[in-house]
Amino acid sequence: MKSILIFLIVSVGLAAMFVGRDLNMARSKALTAPTVVTSFQTQQQNTIIDGATHPELIPDRTAYSVLFRLIANRRTPEERSRIRAYIRQIGFTDVDVDALIALANEFHERVSPLDAEAKQIKSGNRGIATPELRTQLLQLQRQKEAIVDHLVVSLPDRLSPDGVNQLRQHVTGRVKRRLKYQLN
């Protein structure tokens, strides 16, 4: 009986650790606070792939996803002209610049609802991931990956042959080499 009672107290105590804090309060402090390291975190670091040394281990999907995030959703004229300069420096013609921006914006339009749904699931449950929630998040993740795959496959239909080659070279030679990718 006593053990059950202690069990319950401990369970309630641990559950309380996961709730009751405000995310916004922590965000402002997060980048300036001193670094803390747990043994578990050290273990996690071992699974990071540094594209500078192993670009061949970075999946295309991962690299294109980051590139689309970089290019998409430019709201101000300044932001839009700035990313056009970036894409022009890949070697793109103006037509291909427009096409790649359209592709990235399509990624954003299709992935944003998934982002929002995931955010709602996570924030609504204050980080407590039940198996059901995990399944939901995994399904969203799969949908996102399918969108990226579809867009990458559609590149030859959206860009000129030269544009496709230049983009592939850019992704392989530049994007992947600057990525750090942490596996599950």
Added chain:
Amino acid sequence: MLLKLKLTRILEAPMAKTISTCKLTISHRTRSRMFLRFLGLITLLAVLSMPAFSQTDYSDSWLDDSNPDSLYVVGAGVTDNDYSADAIAVETTLTSPNGRTVTGEADDYGSARVEVALPWDWDDLGDYYVHTIHQPLCWGNWDGSMIYEVRSGGHYYWHWNPDYFRCIERRETSLLSKAGASRASYDFTSQNFCCCTYHIIPNCHVRCGPPEVSRGQVSACAAHIVRVEPWFEVYGRTVCVSSGVLFRDADAGAPPCTEEQY
């Protein structure tokens, strides 16, 4: 194994009071059973609360030449999380060779992007450094506990983390790019109704210097000119920025070609 070790240390430190109180009232056998159950519970909670995590961090830099009269060196940081992760904060700092610096920060779920820029400065050429901190913000610790190990003065301390959203060690990406300018000299070759044409001088080996250039001119053509073109090098690839070209007459003759970078 790491988790087991950590849990043992957890029990040895902040939970010690709880355990010692129990000692007074319960037998050794019961206490052992409780300890095992407690371990089991924590392990279960740890497994349930541990997110399957995937994060992609990226930094890049380029020269924004969309307005030739106002060039900018741009630095960007991006993180793309998968949906098992929580919020992410990205902070990017761009630093010029002379120490000009600009920092920006963004945070969101799913992904975060931040861009910063410094105006082009002909007197501030050389290595531009982009440094991005990618800080995951989470609802709990990776192993479900709230106890952190802090390294200080060669010692390890355990404590309850007051800022538990920084549940995973931040990661960093960085990038060194190079800004410079090619100063190439040209000799006059011909003139038509609008323009003066020049040919590059012998032994002029610069990154950005086409062999022939034309310069619109209504008055007489100068015998020699200097053409200065900015360039930006990222990851070994030089981009010549023709929109930022400057021409100057070289009245005292064509000076040797030079590369401006420090």
